[in-house]
Amino acid sequence: MREGNTPLVRLAKRDAMPRGQVWAIRVGSFVLAILIGALIFLLLGHSPFQGYATILDGSLGKATVFRQTVRIAVPLLGTALAIAPCFKMRFWNIGAEGQITAGAVGASWLALFCADSIPGPVLLVLMAALGALFGGLWALVPAFFKARWGTNETLFTLMMNYIMIGIVRWLQGGPWEGRPGSQIIPEFADNALLPRVFGVHCGWIIVLVLTVLMFLYMKYTKQGYEIAVVGESENTARYAGMNVAKVVMRTMFLSGALSGLVGFIVVSGADGTLHAEVAAGVGFTAITVAWLAQLNPFAMIAISFLLGVLEKGSDTLQTRMEVPASISDIITGVFLFCMLGCEFFINYRLIFRKGRKEAAIHG
């Protein structure tokens, strides 16, 4: 009777779990992802060892591919850092894509039209500043509407992405078009390109510095504290005498400015020109990075690098082992699924139906 009525498995919320155990679960889920990935390779008739070796070799094996991996990780990390304060504030900014693009437009404008008259380093600093300003202002629009009229920031920021991408398309085919009819914006002059350090554009140094700064900002500054309070409860923030509208707008400006800076890094460091796909989905992938890192800036370094490895490694997989592109996407998906899924087991535990013996004692 009793056993028949008790479900086989039930869920219970956990108390805080010891750190060691948390990491055991995380490592376990990672191993599980590797095993599932291996199964997929097997089903396709490839050796899993060869598959993973290709991914690792293709993303880390040589200096050239390693640099490319870093180039993928840099904008991801920068953008994840940018949206972290918004998410902490529970302001769902999914408009990083557009804010990156806005920043790229700002930086490109200087690169295209003032490169002759301004010396290199000054030009780069100005490009970075204008990129940040453009990104910040672009982000300020939905923040203003939210603070003033309570509009939904999720839809608002999302739709602003497409407006900004549309603007770049227009620039591409219109005022900024290089060779007539090419639909391409000309490449930047050399003094508008980020210098390389260890073979990769120095954007990686910028985002690493930003990581430390963002950590300090969130943890030790008054503004970081205000962001955390507003995120928990706007009423509490008002009660504490905070100007919620001001905090929301300031934080969104900061977030957009950082995304804009990423836009500058991409056009000036990686691409050397502006095009409509400059953000390339980074604004969305960065949301995954931020969440997986639980908004911890240092964890974002590891996760964006891991995603870089998976993306670059999958590229190599396609060319070397001739697997379809969708397979590399599936492998990436399996890893993300397992990593996100393990957080569930960290917060909940499963209770299995007790054995006969115990039931007999009480029954």
Place this chain on the structure above:
Amino acid sequence: MTALETVHAIELRHITKRFGQVVANDSVDLTLDRGQILSLLGENGSGKTTLMNMLSGIYRPDEGEILVEGKPVVIRSPKDAYDHGIGMIHQHFKLVDMFTAAENIALGLRGRGHDRRAVAAQVKAISDRYGFGIDPDKKVYDMSVSEKQTVEIVKVLYRGADILILDEPTAVLTPQETDRLFDILRAMKADGKAIVIITHKLHEVMAISDQVAVLRKGKYIGTVNTADTDPQALTEMMVGRAVSLNIDRPEAKYRDLRLEVKGLNCKNAEGVATLSDVGFQAFGGEILGIAGIAGSGQKELLEAIAGLQKAESGHVFYYPPHPKSDIAGNHVPVDKAGEELLGKTPAQIQKVGVALAFVPEDRLGMGLVGGMGMVDNMMLKTYKENPGPLVDRKPPRALAERLIEELEIVTPGVTAPVRRLSGGNVQKVLVGREIASQPTVLMTAYPVRGLDINSSYTIYRLLNEQKMKGVAVLLVGEDLDVLLELCDRILVLCGGRVSGVVDARTATKEEVGLLMTRVDQGEEGTVHA
């Protein structure tokens, strides 16, 4: 106790329930019979609600068994509970605002419940049988708190429950409404229903129950016949040691005018008046109680004074104490003119010395940040004082440690999220912080909401200390007995108007209860039909 062969309506045997490492119920035994009202008594966190939630199918016990009518049962869901005739009326009503009473009652019942007229007729039958005044076609959003509660009770009865569990049903009611509820409970008892009532108020335990079961820290202490016990003995069972039940009301040496509210009018977001022409004076060295049915404008009044609500018109004058007055007893009367507080920002008003500690239904509410530890909560209003862009966590940390010691706050640490603390400790954190800001006006709403006796008395003591320091204390409370014992004067609000100010030393509970429903008879009459 009853003889062995008697079949109990409910029998709990060795029920244990754990949440992580916390043992909420530790091998609890309990019996409940038909035609009986059992009070379940215990301090906060003693596991009363958890125990009852296992009866109503919300939780499942980790160990032990539940017997209904002598047969072991497994209750997996509220539906299972109803199948066994058990229904629970929760502290927070679970009603759909947009639906009528009848629709809410029929909600979730397959098969039956589609025939509206049949439901209405049956609701009417139940209603007449026990003396509920309920209109089946009234929408929930039009109802007063007491009406909503009635709907919850009828809902449970409609589903055929004859074992009823009420979780702190009187917390939201006026004395008159409480009396009416008790009449209904007695009628149901006479009809052979078994009733469990969870309450903190000892005089209600004495008034309504046949037996009292006491829990302490998750353990079952014992069951006594109400007729054989008294509040003092019950408190001792509950707390585990002797406690004085008298609330002090010391006399302050001086009473200085500190706050003067004149013609205050407020509207809510929908443009409905929440405060109409409210005026009163509050004095330093006095506790001014504010009584009223829930939602009579208490919250709006405090928020308007604190600058959190925009006032349409009126004045709030603040008279700062003379700088030469001090706690030691040197008294210099106020000589300055009043300072207008309306129009100032919440931060400016805090600076003047007006502190607000509002404890809403969810207890954390707007005064505390649940996800943050005590340290970060301590600096909620003072973080700006540190020069430069950084926060300084040293003073709030010291304050947190001091409060933990002085108020005996139980917490795993100063950085543990306050959401994880029990209700009483959360309230101590909130009230303690407001007092630590050394206010000259301390406004507090429901500071003992849902608190156990010990914690409540700690809070009363803190308020009295503030009063003796010359602080003007404004106390919005829901327990009239406490207000009458603790306060110097009581301001009664009704429908956003002041319906009277009484001297708490001479006023009676009935007097205050009447004032709570007096003004705006026409309008109120429809709400409290």
